[in-house]
Amino acid sequence: MAWNQTNNHKPELDPWGKKNSPEQDYSEKKEQKKSNEKKTSINFKKIFYNFNNIINHTTNSKNLLNKKIHPFLILVVIVFFIWCASGFYTIKEAERGVVTNFGKFSHLVEPGLNWRPVFINDVQAVNVETVRELATSGVMLTSDENVVRVEMNIQYKITDPSSYLFSVAYPDDSLRQATDSALRGVIGRSTMDRILTEGRTLVRRDTQKEIEETIQPYHMGLTILDVNFQTARPPEEVKSAFDDAIAARENREQYIREAEAYANEVQPKAHGKAQRILEEAKAYSSRIILEAQGEIVRFLKILPEYKKAKEMTLKRIYIESMERLLSHTKKVFIDKNSNSTLFLSLNNFISDQKKHNKSFLNLTKPIQHKSNFLKKDQEINYLSSLSPNHFLKQRRINSIRNDIKNIERE
Structure with missing residues (x-):
């Protein structure tokens, strides 16, 4: 029988057209049953395989997403936000911020909230409102070869923060050295009497002037507000003698002030009294002159009568004179x-x-x-x-x- 020939529901024949025997049919059915079982098992495997493929596909897609957003990138973003947030800072009202870019001065920052790129710019806050003090003292030699101990206090403030930080390495120490040098120079040009008594104001003024001239070329960013010449005293060995001398000078000044006060009190009185005496003298002089002139006029009036009647005139004058004399x-x-x-x-x-x-x-x-x-x-x-x-x-x-x-x- 041909391979493509139909059997019309007849028992199947072998490929050569012969009818199969029952044993052969049984064996064929058995083999067919095995094959069907095999096919059934193969289908379950295929289903399981396909399910595994789907799960693997989903897992692969997640892995692909994980490969697209790398953990390092997330770390970089977090670090960037922390870097930006750490750049904010505040400058107080009495301060000024000095900004440096990689160690080089950039600009000044006013008080308030500001931002800077960390690790690129650095900010140093400098107080420009506080008045600072610097005290110095020492034993120094005067121009008259005496030894005196001097104590001085200097008040200053920062006016240029950038110059204060970058012009001189240690501006406060530099100011202290300039103060010591200026003070020793002024004391060396002054006598002890001048330092201990009336010349203290001049010493203070000269010291401040010399300090300003010394620090000006260095542009330290400092301004001297005041120089207080606190104490100046001789060595303990001769202190008592100098105290007596100072007391004597103070007494002399006191006596001079008292004398001036007395003179100011007496002089106006003396001038007034002198003026009164002068006025009285002028009045007396005027009165005497007028009296003399009156006598002259009276005698000139009597003269014609005297020439006419000498005896009668003399007698009348005598009687009038006696009358005035005896009436009192x-x-x-x-x-x-x-x-x-x-x-x-x-x-x-x-x-x-x-x-x-x-x-x-x-x-x-x-x-x-x-x-x-x-x-x-x-x-x-x-x-x-x-x-x-x-x-x-x-x-x-x-x-x-x-x-x-x-x-x-x-």
Whole structure:
């Protein structure tokens, strides 16, 4: 039978067209059953294989993703964020930030929140508001070859932070050395008396000036605010002698100040008194001149009458003079031929006589004090006012003035 020939539901024949025997059919069925079992087992394997392929494919896809985002890249990103966050810093109000780029000065930073690239830029905060102090002292030799111990305090502040950090290696130590050098130079040019007494202010000023001139070429970024010359004292061996000398100078200064105060108090009084005396002298001179002129005028008026009637004029002048003279005397003249009885109060008469004698003694008494001259002038003025035109009284007054002048000369 041919290979492509159908059997029409007849028992199968072998390839040569012969009918198979039952044993052969049984063996064929058995083999077919084995083959079917084999095919069935093969299909399960294929299914398991396919399932494994799917799982492996999923695992491979995850591995592919893991290969695309490498752990090192994640580490780099984290480090970058940490680097950026660590670059923020704050500068205080009294400070200024000095920024350096790989160790080289870049710029200054104002107070507040700022950022810098770490490991590239570095920032140093410098306080520019605080007033710093520097104290120095030592035993030094003066120009007059004396030894004195001096203590000085310097106040300064930073005005240029970049110059303060980079111009000089150790600016504070450099300032200390400049201060010591300037102080020794000024003390060496001064005497001990000047240092210990009135020259302290000049020493302080000269020291500050020399310190500024010394540090200026170095551009240290410092500004000297004040130099306090605290103490200057001699060695202990001669301290007591110098204390006595200083005390004597202080006493001298005190006496000078007291004398000046006294002079300032007395001089205005003396000037006022001198001015008053001058005014009184001018007034007295004017009065005497006017009185003399009045006498001249009076005699010139009497002269024509005297030429006409000499006896009558002389008698009238005599009577007027006696009237003025006797009107101020305490003496009582009576006519001896009169029979009238007079009653006099002897107590009043005696007391008035004592006062008159006392005033006369005061006029002739030597003057011992300046105030007496004024009293004499007042008495002279009083006598002149009583009889300004009487020549006898005028002579008395002139004689008293001459006595006063002689006493003043003595």
